[in-house]
Amino acid sequence: MTSAQIVTKFENMVDDVLDTDFVYQLLNDAKDEVEALGVWLQLLKETSYTVASGYSFTSALGALPTRFALDVRVVEDNSNTEYEKVAFDDRVQKENNSLGYFIDLANSNFYLSGQNHSAKTIYLYYTDYSADLTSATSWVFPSRFHSIIPLKMAELYYAADA
Numbered sequence: 610m611t612s613a614q615i616v617t618k619f620e621n622m623v624d625d626v627l628d629t630d631f632v633y634q635l636l637n638d639a640k641d642e643v644e645a646l647g648v649w650l651q652l653l654k655e656t657s658y659t660v661a662s663g664y665s666f667t668s669a670l671g672a673l674p675t676r677f678a679l680d681v682r683v684v685e686d687n688s689n690t691e692y693e694k695v696a697f698d699d700r701v702q703k704e705n706n707s708l709g710y711f712i713d714l715a716n717s718n719f720y721l722s723g724q725n726h727s728a729k730t731i732y733l734y735y736t737d738y739s740a741d742l743t744s745a746t747s748w749v750f751p752s753r754f755h756s757i758i759p760l761k762m763a764e765l766y767y768a769a770d771a
Contacts, residue, residue, distance in 0.1 A: 610748075610752055610756075611744075611745075612633075612742040612744055612746055612747060612748070615636060615742075615755060615759055616632050616633070616759075618756070618759040619635070619758075619766075620632070622759055622760075623763050623767075627766075632762075633744070635762045635769075636742055636758065637741045637742055639758050639762040639765055640739065640742060640761075641738065642761055643757055643758065644736075645738075648681055648736055649736060651751070652736040652749070653681065653735075653736055654674065654734070654737050655733070655734050657686075657730050657731065658670040658671050658719060658731045658733065659728075659730055659731075660721065660726050660727075660730070661728060662727050664721065664724075665726075666700060666711075666720055666721060666722045666723055666724065669718035669719065669720055670718075670721060670731065671718070672717055672718060673714075673717045673718065673719055674737065675737075676737040676740075677717070677737060678735065678736045678737055678738045679736045680734075681734040681735055683731060683732065684731070684734070685729055685731060685732075686730040686731070686732065687729070690708065692708050692709055692731070693706070693708060693709045694709070694710060694711070695709040695710065695722045696711065697712065697713060700722060703723075704723065705724070706722045706723050707721075707722070707723030707724070707725075710733075
């Protein structure tokens with residue numbers, strides 16, 4: 610379904626025609642809520658970071674990807690060793706955990722915990738969120754799932770219209 614078709618279905622469900630700006634705000638709010646419900650394979654992405662020998666947890670490996678939503682897993686390149694997530698506020702206490710990572714969401718940076726790492730590549734698997742929908746675009750999910758959006762829009766609309 611196109612976004613315009615989703616809007617038409619929603620307006621038929623609620624038996625009302627709304628301001629265009631408001632209806633597309635509802636559409637994108639509904640889309641964002643659905644995407645936030647879990648780890649969707651449709652939104653799963655991979656990025657990599659190069660670690661220099663002697664790396665310490667006090668320096669960021671790099672910026673988080675654009676539209677980063679949720680980290681899923683972190684793996685070291687050759688050994689396929691999985692890294693453990695460390696809470697951002699626990700990073701100093703875990704400075705000796707060389708198989709951990711943490712994320713500074715406020716500054717959009719990715720770090721490894723521990724000190725004196727060897728040179729390697731780290732892969733971050735994460736979910737992103739899709740771009741806002743307009744009348745000319747379609748949601749990135751397969752079309753068989755598009756019908757959930759007008760239902761979620763109706764739920765949001767009834768709360769706003771009450």
